[in-house]
Amino acid sequence: MKIAILSGKGGTGKTFVAVNLAAVAEKATYIDCDVEEPNGRLFLKPQDVRTETVCTHLPCFDAQKCTACRRCVDFCRFNALAFVADKPVVFADVCHSCGGCALICSADAVTEIEQPIGMIECGMYENVKVITGILDLGKASGVPIIKAALELVASPADELTVIDCPPGSACTVMESVRVADYCILVVEPTIFGLHNFKMVYQLVSLLGKRCGVIVNKADDGSSPSDNFCQMHKIPVLCRIPYTDKLAFIGAYAQIACQKDEKTKELFQQILETVYSEVAG
Amino acid sequence: MKIAIPVDEKKMSTCVCASFGRTPFYMLYNTENEEAIFLDNSAANAQGGAGIKAAQIIIDEHAEVLLTASCGENAAAVLNAAQIKIYKITESTAKENIAAYISGKLVPITEFHAGFHGKQ
Numbered sequence: 001m002k003i004a005i006l007s008g009k010g011g012t013g014k015t016f017v018a019v020n021l022a023a024v025a026e027k028a029t030y031i032d033c034d035v036e037e038p039n040g041r042l043f044l045k046p047q048d049v050r051t052e053t054v055c056t057h058l059p060c061f062d063a064q065k066c067t068a069c070r071r072c073v074d075f076c077r078f079n080a081l082a083f084v085a086d087k088p089v090v091f092a093d094v095c096h097s098c099g100g101c102a103l104i105c106s107a108d109a110v111t112e113i114e115q116p117i118g119m120i121e122c123g124m125y126e127n128v129k130v131i132t133g134i135l136d137l138g139k140a141s142g143v144p145i146i147k148a149a150l151e152l153v154a155s156p157a158d159e160l161t162v163i164d165c166p167p168g169s170a171c172t173v174m175e176s177v178r179v180a181d182y183c184i185l186v187v188e189p190t191i192f193g194l195h196n197f198k199m200v201y202q203l204v205s206l207l208g209k210r211c212g213v214i215v216n217k218a219d220d221g222s223s224p225s226d227n228f229c230q231m232h233k234i235p236v237l238c239r240i241p242y243t244d245k246l247a248f249i250g251a252y253a254q255i256a257c258q259k260d261e262k263t264k265e266l267f268q269q270i271l272e273t274v275y276s277e278v279a280g
Numbered sequence: 281m282k283i284a285i286p287v288d289e290k291k292m293s294t295c296v297c298a299s300f301g302r303t304p305f306y307m308l309y310n311t312e313n314e315e316a317i318f319l320d321n322s323a324a325n326a327q328g329g330a331g332i333k334a335a336q337i338i339i340d341e342h343a344e345v346l347l348t349a350s351c352g353e354n355a356a357a358v359l360n361a362a363q364i365k366i367y368k369i370t371e372s373t374a375k376e377n378i379a380a381y382i383s384g385k386l387v388p389i390t391e392f393h394a395g396f397h398g399k400q
């Protein structure tokens with residue numbers, strides 16, 4: 001089973017939830033798709049790390065073969081190509097590496113060259129396989145890294161995969177939840193938290209994903225986020241109150257369910273609930 | 281010579297639009313017959329690469345000069361490659377800026393902003 005952990009807002013506790021879910025499972029794969037700032041590996045400290053480079057394709061135009069027909073430029077829906085002085089010019093940061101220009105070219109003038117944009121780290125931490133996507137600084141989109149990281153999941157369907165998503169509700173999040181059987185939305189009991197929660201809830205609903213909510217740093221249950229869950233009948237999997245103890249454990253890069261029996265039981269319970277939701 | 285200007289409305293008295301890539305229309309002013317035509321900007325609602333597509337429109341119309349408030353770096357790269365000169369407007373309406381350009385009062389833009397990419 002693949003569970004994606006999302007939140008509209010950053011800093012709500014996605015990594016906290018994802019890391020603990022992976023750590024309480026008998027065996028799990030944890031994938032950090034927050035490729036601009038992956039930090040799950042600070043908690044799940046992987047050993048024997050292997051790395052591989054991730055590349056995207058960028059079109060390269062052969063001036064000898066190009067007939068200046070302009071079909072590639074007109075075809076590019078991302079507007080990554082311009083046609084200047086009778087030749088196509090590519091803008092690397094706008095190109096989505098779709099390969100359309102190479103397909104549409106009837107003169108065989110387009111070759112795709114590989115461009116490194118980041119890497120994937122893979123290692124083991126106790127019972128957890130830790131996969132981390134890392135985007136190079138200054139690169140425009142992490143989607144290819146996320147795709148490559150998710151392709152590395154070869155675990156059987158009954159084994160747990162936890163996908164730690166990037167914040168927000170943009171392309172990188174959509175790519176991260178694409179393969180998920182269930183989405184856990186980590187929300188904060190604040191007005192700002194609710195604003196971004198609504199956006200991410202809209203996204204997973206649109207994608208037809210089952211979802212449940214964890215209210216992190218929860219107070220008395222009367223917050224705007226709690227009300228939104230009631231109104232839309234979104235299951236609240238659990239409410240985790242803010243405690244100094246959890247904050248300290250996090251600050252020391254320790255895993256809460258390994259340090260605190262109550263937290264361990266809590267995450268075991270969440271896993272059971274999600275398993276039964278998916279099965280039912 | 282043709283002068284391109286991003287504008288808010290399809291009329292001679294229109295103001296210049298603050299955005300080059302996302303403007304609703306372009307005015308193309310021909311200095312020889314002193315007539316203007318207006319084009320819809322098909323890049324206005326593009327998800328991305330609006331500046332590149334908008335620059336392409338200007339090139340395809342064989343404009344030689346662009347008068348604008350600002351311009352992104354991708355659009356500037358396309359326009360520069362096509363040797364289109366980019367000048368910064370100083371007045372609010374298209375007409376006033378054309379007059380200012382013709383009398384040599386406008387200066388070329390040398391700094392181009394990075395894309396907004398959804399940011400304001």
